[in-house]
Every structure is written in structure tokens, then in C-alpha cells.
Amino acid sequence: MAHSLPKLHNAMWPGLVGKEEGTENPPISLDRMLELTAQANVNGTRFDGIDYFLFLPHTDPDASDDELRQIADKIASHGFAVGSLVAPVWPGTVGDSAMGDEESRKKFLTAVEKACRIARIFNEHGVRKYGVIRIDSAEFGVEKWREDAQANTKKIAATFREAAKIAEDNGERLAAEGEICWAGMHSWRDMLNLLEEVGMPQSLGFQADLAHTYLYLMGYNAPEHALLKEGDSEEAFWDAYKKMTDALRPWTIDFHVAQNDGTVHGTGSHDKTGKHCPADDPNGKLDIVKCAGYWLEGAADRGIEHICWDGCMFPNSMLETESTWNTILGKMIEVRDAHGWDS
Template sequence: MSHTYPKLHNAMWPGLVGKEEGTDHPPISLDRMLELTANAEVNGQKFEGIDYFLFHPHTDPDASDDELKAIADKIAAKNLKVGSLVAPIWPGTVGDSAMGDDEARGKFVLAVEKACRIAKIFNEHGVREYGVIRIDSAAGVADWTADPEANTKKIAETFRQAAQVARDNGERLAAEGEICWAGMHSWKDMVNLLEAVDMPETVGFQADLAHTYLYLLGYNAPEHALLKEGYSDDEFWAAYKTMTDALRPWTIDFHVAQNDGSVHGTGSHDKTGRHCPADDPNGKLDIVKCAGYWLEGAADRGIKHICWDGCMFPNEMLETQQTWNTILDAMLKVRDAHGWD
């Protein structure tokens, strides 16, 4: 059955994350990512928007109002909306560790301030009508394990400060569940952090099918594993229900993705979920069925769109138009099964 919601978005950051100038996988320009997105089509259906990473080379976080309006014009000209924005909260961008000293944590909050400014310009332009601002702890798991209780408390306080900025600007923050981020590296630790922040109207969870699959297996947190290798279908769905029951009430942003059960990463994204093509024969997930667990009650939590995430695909794959048609087809199947009007 065809539904109006959730709107279907493509992420722009696969053109940036894990890409390096001077290598065989250089960054892919915003113009090219927009072109590939706008050209995707399945049975007359197209992507309706993008989710957007607010950092170089796609965007200068300190770009002028006029420069940002020009970007908004460019996106709108492709008949696309902007949804969720990724704040540049990591060391080496605008921000720094949410678990760091006062200076570092101040930079983290500053990054959220800059994201809110850009969001306001896009909102006033009209290219953005929904979505959240995405964050994570911008800190590694190894450092967190030195004092989990104190470090979770520190991250929570940083998130609260950032959330006050977001709330004052009419925005919500979604904390990305990914096994490489301190205090967010297991489903149980993610719940503990959200409860410690205790601002459910402003701070929620961003669920990604690829990353949350690894929550089940306890990568980086074996004490919270819900499955062992060689699990049965019945064991998988029981574990999936346990995880999603805990995190779904917090979920305000959602990524469709696939995972082959392995970990991968570069730089600060070390030992994280390997995103796979939507039709990867080694994919562990029934994308449509898994998405249903997260999208139950999604409209009541303010979700109006979903986004594909395929970080660290080879450039050749990203530059192939059929890749995006296959992804769009998977997105349409999710909406057909779990959408609303």
C-alpha cells in the first residue's frame, strides 16, 4: 500500500565519511551526491529529501546567510527537502569530546549552536520542514571504560547543555547509537545515557539498522550481548524485540541500512558497523521487517521522514546510479509496509 509518510531521504555524508583527498576514495561533492539522489527513480517514485552533514567540503559551518541560502536553493532546485542535520561535533571539526574538559565540552555545545543557526536559515527558506539535529559523544569507548559512571554523567551534562540550546531554537537532538561512541556503544549504555540526560522532549535516539544490529552481538560491550554467533531466527527476533522495546520510545530519527555482521571503520569511526548495499547477499537483516520494530508509533514521536545510510561504500559503488535505485526500492518497501498518511 502506498503511503504519504514517512518521506524518503538519502544521506549526503556517504560522500564524505571515510573519504580522503589524494586517495582512490576522495570526497564526493555535494553537487554529485544531489545529482545521484535526484536521478534515482523506481516505478515513478523518487527520493523526497536529503539528510545533511554540516561540514567541509559540503558545507562551511560558518558560511554566511547568503551562502547557506544558495545551498538551500540548490537543494530545492532538485525538488528535494532537507531533513535531519548532522552537527559538526567531533575533534578536528568545530566541536570536541562531550566527555572532555570544560573547553572541549564548550566546543561541543558551540557545534550544536552552529547547527541550530543553519537549521533556522533552512527552515525560514522553506527547504526544511522537519527533522532533528544529530549528535554523538565524539569520544572513544576505551577512554569511557576508565570510569563509566563518571564519564556517562559528564556526557549527559554536555548533552543537556546542548539540548538547552536546541530547545531554545525549536530543535531536537538525536543521539546516534553506534558502537564506536563512548557511552552509546551498547543498547543498555545508550538507554542509561538517555535516562541520565532526562530531557525526552528534546533529546532522543537515532536508530540505524546496521549499527543497532551490532548492539545485539555485544561488540564493544559483550556484557550486554543479546545474541551469540549461530543464533536461530527465533532467538534473533526475541533479542530484537528486547532491544527495540528499550530504545523505540526514545527513537526520533531512523536510518534504513544493511549490515553483514562485520565491523569496519576509519579514523574516529573505528570498529563500527559495516554498512552494506541494500541487496547485499551477505546482509543479516530483513530490512522491511526490522524497520517495523522501530517505526511502530513513529508518527506519535514526531518522525516525518526516514533516511538511508550507507557510509564507507567504495566510490565506484556510490557513483553508480543503480546503487541508488536499489536503495530507493528498499526504502519504498519499508514505507509501503509501515508508513502512514
């Protein structure tokens, strides 16, 4: 059955994350990512909008109001809305580790403030009417976190609470990205512990990605929290998937459709992360449509109005291929037809 919601978005950051100048996979400009997204067409259905990483070379987090309005005009000229925004919280952008020293945590909060400012300008422009601001702990890897896991989780939570208050004051919600590379967020159990420690569900929730959360099941960076092991039956998989999604779904306010082949992948500074695969990858471990349903149950009640495809770290040759985007869009339509709703 065709539904009008959730709206279907494509992420712009696959043109940036893991890309390096002077390699076979240099950054892809915002203009080109918009063009590639706009070209996708499945029986007359197109992407409704984009989700957007607020950092160079796509966007200067300190761009003037007029420069940001020009970007909004550019996005709108393709008929796109802007949905969720990614705050530039990483070291090397504006921010720094949420479990770092006072100066690092101050930088993290500054990144959230800058994201809220850009969100306000996009909202006032009219190009953005829904979506959240995505954050993570900005602490790559879990080794330092493990030195004092309980204290470090409390430190991240304290930073997140301050960030959530900033978002509240700006009429925004934050979504913490569940991914195995982020300290304190690297397993389903640790992610849940962190969300509960923050304790501000009205302002800070969870951003679920099908590719990343698959590796939560396997306990890649937290074997003690594994729900599944290689060779387990299909029945065991769905039992494990239900346990994980039942725990995290009530917190889920942002959702990425993706595929994973069960391996870990990374390039550049963004290493050891869940591998995103093409929607039709023959090695894909996920029934995308069925898995999406576990996360999207009750999504409208949690304020979700769009879903986004994440093809982070696809090689440029794949991103530049028209059929890649038509296949992705077709799978997104299947997800909406199976689990969507109407306004």
C-alpha cells in the same frame, strides 16, 4: 499499500565520512551527491529529500546567511527537502568530546549552536520543515570511557543536557546516534542509561540505524550487554531484537534504513563502526523491511516525518553506480509501504 509518509531521504555524508584526498575514495562533492540522489527513480517514485552533514567540504559551519540560502536553493532546485542535520561535533571539525575537559565541552556546545543557526536559516527558507539535529558523544572508542564509566556517562549527559537546552531555545530536537564507536553510546544498555541520565525526552532522543543497532545485539564493544551470539536461532534473533527495540523505540525520533553483514568496518579517522552494506547484499544479516517495522511502530506519534538511507563508507565506485541508488530507493519504498502512514 502505498503511503505518503514517512518521506524518503538520502544521506549526503557518505560522500564525506571515511573519505580522504589522495586515495581511491576521495570526498564526493555535495553537487555530485545531489545529482546521484536525483537520478534514482523506481517506477516514477524518487527520493523526497536529503539529510545533511554540516561540515566541509559540503558546508562551512560558519558560512554566511546568504551562502546558506544559496545552498538551500541548490537543494530545492532538485525538488528536495532537507530533513535531519548532523552537527559538526567531532574533534577536527568544530566540536570536541562531550566527556572532555571544559574547553572540549564548550566546543561541543558551540557546534550545536552552529547547527541550530543553519537549521533556522533552512527553516526560514522553506527547504526544511521537519527533522532533527543529530549528535554523538564525539569520543571515538570506549577505552577512555571505561576508566570511570559511571562518571564519564554523567559527564556526557551533562553536556547533552546543555546541548538540549540550546536546541529547545531554537525550536529543535537532538537525536543521539546509537553506534558502537561512540563512548557511552556503544551498547544498547549504555545508550539507554545515557538517555535516561539526560532525562529530557522532549528535546533529546535516539537516532536508530539498522546497521549500527544490529551490532548492539552482538555486544561488540560491550559483551556484558550482548543479547545474541553467533549461531543462535532465528527465533532467538527476533526475541533479542524485540527486547532491544522495546527499550530504545520510545526514545527513537530519527531512523536510518541500512543493511549490515555482521562485521565491523571503518576507514580514515572513522574506524571500528558497524559496516553499512548494499540493500541487496547477499551477506546481509537483516530483513530490512521487517526490522524497520520494530523501530517505526508509533513513529508518527514521536514526530518522525521522514526516514533516511545511510550508506556510510560505501566505496566511491559503488556510490557512482546508478543501480546502487535504484536498489536502495526500492527498499525504502518497501519499508514505507509496509510501515508507513498518511498525513
